[in-house]
Amino acid sequence: MITSLELLTPDECARLVAHIKELRAHWIPRGNNPQSTSFFTLGAAIYLDEPSEYRAVAERNNPLLREHFAWLYERLTEFLSRQLRAPVELAPGLGHPGFHVWLTPAIFTTPDASVHFDLQYLRAFPEPQPGMDFDRPLSFTLSLRLPRRGGGLNLWEFTYERYRQFYERINTRIQPKDVTVLLPRLRHPYTVGAIAMHSGHLLHQVGEVDQVFPGDERITLQGHGILVRGVWQLYF
Template sequence: MIDSLDVLTAADSAALRDAVHGLRRHWTPRGPEPAAFFTLGAPSYLDLAPNPGSADYQRHADASRPLLQDSFGWLYTRLAELLGKHLAADVGFPEHLGLPGFHVWLSAAVFTKPIAPLHFDLQYQSISWPPDTDLTRHISFTLPIRLPAAGGGLNVWDVSHEQFRRALAKGWVESVADLKRFHPLQYVPYTVGRMVLHSGHTLHQVAPSSRVQPDDERLTLQGHGVWCDGRWLLYW
C-alpha cells in the first residue's frame, strides 16, 4: 500500500534545495567519476548493508548527524509531527543511526530508462536493534524536494518480500527481476513537497524520467522506520 502526505510548501522546498546545495562540500559522491549522483547523510543501504562488518556507516552517521540536525532540525521536527499524526504513534530518531538524508541526482545522473535496481528495503537486517523491536513492522519514505522538468516517481509491483521468498524457494523465480513477468507495474508519480510512504517490503524501483534537460535535478529526502517499544524509529 502506498500512502502520501503533504510536508512542504513550494517555498519550503525551494529553500530546502538551496540549503542542501549550500552544503555541497559535504556531499558524498556515489558511482564513477565524474560524479553526478551524491548523498548527504549516511545511507545504511550503501554504507552498511553491502558490508555489515564495516565501521564506515557508524563513522559516517556520527559525523553527519550534527550537521544535518543543525541545518535541518526544523524538517526533522515537522517530519516527526506529521508522521506521528499519520501513523497514530510517537516518532523518534535513534542517536546511534544516521538521520534521514538526501539523494542528489544532477542532470547527468538522471536516467531515462528503467535501469535502477528492483529491490526490497532490507537494510534494517544489518542493524543491531533493541530486543523490543518488531522487525515485521517497517516503513520507507521519499520526500521529493526538486524533480526533473519531465517529472519523477516510483515503479511498484504488487508483490511482497515474503511472496518473493516463497517463489524463490519453489524455484518459480531466480531473482526479483523475474517478478516483473507475473505482476503488473504501477507507476507512482512524485509531487514536490509530498511524501510517498510504503512498507519497504513491496517490490519497487526508482522510476526513470521521460527526458532530461541540462538544468534538471532530482533531489529527495530518504528514510526508513522500524517499530520499537510503542513508537517508530526513523533513520537512513
C-alpha cells in the same frame, strides 16, 4: 500500497534545495567512480555505506544535518507521529534521514535502477533486540525538486513475503528483478512537497523519466523507520 500526503509548501522546498546546494562540500559521492559521479547523498546511507563504516559516517554527518535541518526533522517526526499514531524519533546511533541528490547526468531515462525490497533494517540492526518489529517497516520519500518531466516510483504488486515463498517453492536462485516479467508494472508519481510512505516490502524501483533537460535535478529526503517497543525510530 503507497500513501502520499503534503508536508511542505513549494517555497519551503525551494529553500531547502538552496540550502542543500550551499552544503555541497559535504555531499558524499556515490557510485563506482566518485570522481565523475552525478549521484550524491547528504548524510550516511545504510544501503550504500559499508556496515563497518556506516556508524562512523553517521557520527560525522548527523551533527551537520541537525544543525541545518532541525526544523525539518521536527516537522517530519511530528507529522509521522500523527499518521502512525505512535511516538517517532531519530534512531540513536544511526544516520538521520538524509538527502538523495541526482544531478542531470544521473537521472534515469530507462528502467535500469535497482529493483528491490527495502531491507535496510537487516544491515542497520544486525542483532535484533526484543521489541523490534521487522514485519511492519516504513520507507518514505519527500520530494524537494523533480526533473521537468516529473519523477516517481515503479512498483509491482509482489511483496517480500511472497517473494520468499516463491523462492522456497521453486528452489532456484532468483533475483527480485526476475519476477517483474510476470507482473504489470505500476507507477506512483511524486509531487514536490509531498511525502510518499510505504512499507518497503512491495517490490519497487526508482522511476525513470522519458527525457532529461539541462539543469534537471532530483532531490529528495529519504528515510526508513522501525517500530521498537512502541516507538518508531527513523534512520537512513
